[in-house]
Amino acid sequence: MQQFPTFWADPVSHLVRRQPDSPVLYLAPRTLQDTARRFRSGFPGLVSYAVKANDRAEVLDNLVAAGLDTFDVASPAEMTAVRRAFPGAVLHYNNPVRSRDEVAAGIAHGVASWSVDDPGELDKLADVPKAAEIAVRLALPVKGAVYDFGTKFGATPDLAANLLRRVAEGGWRPSLCFHPGTQCEDPRAWAAYIAEAAKIASCAGVTLTRLNVGGGFPAHRSGTAPDLGAVFAEIRTATDLAFAPQPPDLLCEPGRALVAEAFTLAARIKGMRDGGKTVYLNDGIYGGLSELRDMGLSGRVRVIAPDGTQRRAPPLRRVVFGPTCDSLDRLPDGLALPGDARDGDHVLFDGLGAYSVAISTGFNGYGLHDIVSVDRLTGHATPHA
Secondary structure, eight states: OOOOOOEESOHHHHHHHHOOSSOEEEEOHHHHHHHHHHHHHHSSSEEOEEGGGOOOHHHHHHHHHTTOOEEEESSHHHHHHHHHHOTTOEEEEOOSOOOHHHHHHHHHTTOOEEEEOSHHHHHTTTTSOTTSEEEEEEOOOOOOSSBOSTTTSOBOHHHHHHHHHHHHHTTSEEEEEEOOOBTOOOHHHHHHHHHHHHHHHHHHTOOOSEEEOOOOOOOOOSSSOOBHHHHHHHHHHHHHHHTTTSOOEEEEOOSHHHHGGGEEEEEEEEEEEGGGTEEEESOOTTTTTTTHHHHOOOSOEEEEOTTSOBOOSOEEEEEEEOSSSOTTOBOOSOEEEETTOOTTOEEEEETOOSSSTTTOOOGGGOOOOEEEEESOOTTOOOOBO
């Protein structure tokens, strides 16, 4: 059921009126739905949302409202969350390592598509209904992403061909899938995987039901927004070329690129030292800013004074700590904040809808818990698609 929370005009109006002393995540439902519709109209195939990026009910409800009916889930808990939002949703269970109890839960939830990258894991799927799709997950040493998923999941091409043959012989719907890595900004990464997938299918002597080109689509972190349309076009062209004359149906499973732009995270400066060279925020790596440790600093940061005016002095690079008593709670050095930033100001991080609230902890009693709906997110650019 779609939720209709109280709306504010924008983050600044809420900050000025309420002066929150805890971090707040601002959601613009219209931006989220528009992004989903751009993916659906721009990608040349089926769009499945990777729930792990943000499993909040507000997110799932708005994606359903935008027409999404297929969801990539990684656990029984995510299956339950999706079923609450949309009982008739199509579930794809693409976490390739599962306990036998998790397999049973997936069957009970009616999972339509599964992935596999190991013979032992395929054996666990013996009771999966034959009408289901089983996609063999491929891994290649392809560059272009911030970090690679291939060190944890994915079969070599030879093993993938053997597994694909077994899937077909077992009577399931055979498919291939891959993930180019998170925040992948090079369309050639998808092209390399697609070309290899065609070779694997040919080697196995199997006609694919579908090709899942994964997630990894980049979100806007700094500078110019990524051109997702160019990625979509490369995927279509590479698939037509590699699988001519009959390319398989395509599927993608974006997480970050679907939800990041619809949120702004607002933290507050709770202290400054060393003449302002060191800043303490009320959120950090144990909260909604956890990904900055691995992804690097965002270039989309604004500082708002308590009265709502934006600080505009020339930026200074700061050492920034989070609120906990752990000295590891420190952002990568060099966060650029305006020179006139002051204690009590609000620091807004745009584009932080993915992997913020999803992996925020409550360590030391801190953490990201509040989501406020707004009509618009001031300062956001519209990504190309």
